[in-house]
Structures are given as structure tokens and as C-alpha cells.
Amino acid sequence: MKKLAGLFAAGLATVALTACNEEKAEDKTAAEAKPQATNQTVHLYTWTEYVPEGLLDEFTKETGIKVEVSSLESNETMYAKLKLQGKDGGYDVIAPTNYFVSKMAREGMLAELDHAQLPVIKELNQDWLNKPYDQGNKYSLPQLLGAPGIAFSTADYKGDTFTSWGDLWKPEFANKIQLLDDAREVFNLALLKLGKSPNTTDPEEIKAAYEELLKLRPNILAFNSDNPANAFISGEVSVGQLWNGSVRIAKKENAPIDMVFPKEGPVLWVDTLAIPANAKNKENAHKLINYLLSAKVAEKLTLEIGYPTSNVEALKVLPKEITEDPSIYPTTEVLQKAQWQDDVGDAVELYEKYYQELKAVKN
The missing domain is CATH 3.40.190.10 (Periplasmic binding protein-like II)
Structure with missing residues (x-):
């Protein structure tokens, strides 16, 4: 998981x-x-x-x-x-x-x-x-x-606020977004926004995704894959990238949370x-x-x-x-739009290199 x-x-x-x-x-x-x-x-x-x-x-x-x-x-x-x-x-x-x-x-x-x-x-x-x-x-x-989507506090936002992964780049989310602490998961956001395959091994496409993520960096409050639901349960975070299982965990704790899958689909x-x-x-x-x-x-x-x-x-x-x-259970419509994450071979090193550089950027 x-x-x-x-x-x-x-x-x-x-x-x-x-x-x-x-x-x-x-x-x-x-x-x-x-x-x-x-x-x-x-x-x-x-x-x-x-x-x-x-x-x-x-x-x-x-x-x-x-x-x-x-x-x-x-x-x-x-x-x-x-x-x-x-x-x-x-x-x-x-x-x-x-x-x-x-x-x-x-x-x-x-x-x-x-x-x-x-x-x-x-x-x-x-x-x-x-x-x-x-x-x-x-x-x-x-x-x-596992199906990552855009999770949000229902006390602060409505579901129709988020229709595309690109919505996370909006200035109104400055220093508010939690992303999963995973190079591939984070790069998926930018690759899908750019209309590229989340499994690309093309160095130029990976670089372009990195440059797109640099534009998102001011909106990123935290990277968290270790019990990422906790920040939503405590109220520290009100919007972010989350796995469907984590949404269930937060709902079991009565957190005001929901999640949508953007039009580009999730990467399963x-x-x-x-x-x-x-x-x-x-x-x-x-x-x-x-x-x-x-x-x-x-x-x-x-x-x-x-x-x-x-x-x-x-x-x-x-x-x-x-x-x-x-x-939690993506609909048939969502699954039809979804892509499967796959092995990218040695290109994973390039993803990781850029990811560490992204995390090192200070807001």
C-alpha cells in the first residue's frame, strides 16, 4: 500500500x-x-x-x-x-x-x-x-x-471545485496542498496535466513535468505518504493528493473529507x-x-x-x-479513463533526481 x-x-x-x-x-x-x-x-x-x-x-x-x-x-x-x-x-x-x-x-x-x-x-x-x-x-x-485523487475538506470546498489535476496549480491554494511523498505519484500530476503518459521514459517529457511542478511548488505545504490521512483528520490540511484507502480511514474518524477523480483520470x-x-x-x-x-x-x-x-x-x-x-470504489467511468502505473526502468533515476530537487525548493 x-x-x-x-x-x-x-x-x-x-x-x-x-x-x-x-x-x-x-x-x-x-x-x-x-x-x-x-x-x-x-x-x-x-x-x-x-x-x-x-x-x-x-x-x-x-x-x-x-x-x-x-x-x-x-x-x-x-x-x-x-x-x-x-x-x-x-x-x-x-x-x-x-x-x-x-x-x-x-x-x-x-x-x-x-x-x-x-x-x-x-x-x-x-x-x-x-x-x-x-x-x-x-x-x-x-x-x-489504489486510486489517487484530489481530496478536500467538505467544510471548505465543494467537489466541483476540482475537475482537473491542473486545478491544484491555482493561486488560491498557495501553501495549502499536501502531496503524496512519492516521486512517481507527484510526477503523475504534471504529466497528466501536460497530456503525457505517466509511464513516459522520455527525458524531455520528464524534464517538462519537473518544470511544471516547479510552478506548483508554492502551493505545496507538505509531502506525506506516512499515514497521509492524519493531516486531514487533524484539520492541518484541507486539500491534497490522497489514496482512496486513506479517504476511508479519514471517514472512519468522522473527518469532513471527500475525494474526486479529475477528468484526466487517476493512475492506478x-x-x-x-x-x-x-x-x-x-x-x-x-x-x-x-x-x-x-x-x-x-x-x-x-x-x-x-x-x-x-x-x-x-x-x-x-x-x-x-x-x-x-x-473509495472508483466508478466504471473513472476506471475507463484511468491508466495503470508501470515500471519505467532506468528512467526512475531521473524521476527521483528531479523529485529530490523539487522537494529541496523552499517556498
């Missing part, structure tokens, strides 16, 4: 060092840090928020398989850790965001899924399947959908479930994926963290205040 600012700007070596330091901070040797595979234990590497207390108890009760969970803090760190493991393996199920699925699949880091072992597929939203990042869902299945991401190529327990990994995507578990997770689930059966039991809220 937390799409942290790209760490590739400093190169894979730096990310790998970060991964190693995390293990050292836990006073573990490399050997101790590596999960030890057993037939009755599955090692799940996923976002912390995606495993609320008690979520896995029934799986263990039903199957006798224990689940050891490692907290995933960024796609970049996950990628680096799997690279360090090499063929030795360690994790059985991972939760990469879609644009890392395509990258990892190209590099041979993901195992092909056996759809015969995943009957839950028939319960998944067909509109979420067979996307460009993983044609035929050969390597991954979607779990939760989806957190998936996949099996590393070096996983030692692929059979039980399939069982865990099947469980995590099931209607019962999907319902619990969406209730907890707000993001739309891929399981259509869960929609039948989820409260309408979630499923019929267009700020």
Missing part, C-alpha cells in the same frame, strides 16, 4: 545496503534473518497493514500450516532482499505492487502460478485481471486497488500476491494466496484498511458506505 519514494536513485547497491542494515538492526546474522523453509510453514512478505490481528488464524486452523509474516515497507527493499537471497530462497508469498511485478517477472524473479491450485480466481473481478503488467496473470493475482496501482521463483514451499504458497484472496478474508481486510478488494463476492457483504462511495 505504501508506495514509498523510489530508492533506485542511489542504485541497487544502496538499496541492498538498506536491506542488510534492516536485518542488522534486528541483531540477526544473514543466516538467521533468512526464513527457514519447512513444509508446514509459509513465509509471507507483505505490507504491515495487510495482516491485521487474527487474519491468519483460520488459515492455520484449517490447514495446519503456520504463517510467518515479514513486514514489507517498500517495493524497492523487497526487490533488493530477494536479489540478495539468490537461489537460496526464503519467502514463499510476496506482495509486489503491479509495476514491480512486470520488472521482477522480466528478471526471472517470480514463479509461474498454477491456476489449477487457485480456484479463488473465479471470484476475482475480471476487470482487474489480464492487465499489461502481467498478461494472463501468469505471475500474480490482484489483491487491493494494485498490490498483488505472487510467489518468488526461489520459494521453497510453492504448494502451500498457493494455498495461502487462495485464502488471502477469499471473500471472507477480503471483506475483513477492506473493512480494516479501506482499499477496494479484487474479490467480487466480498462486495455482496461489504457495507454500501464503502462499495457505493465513489471516492
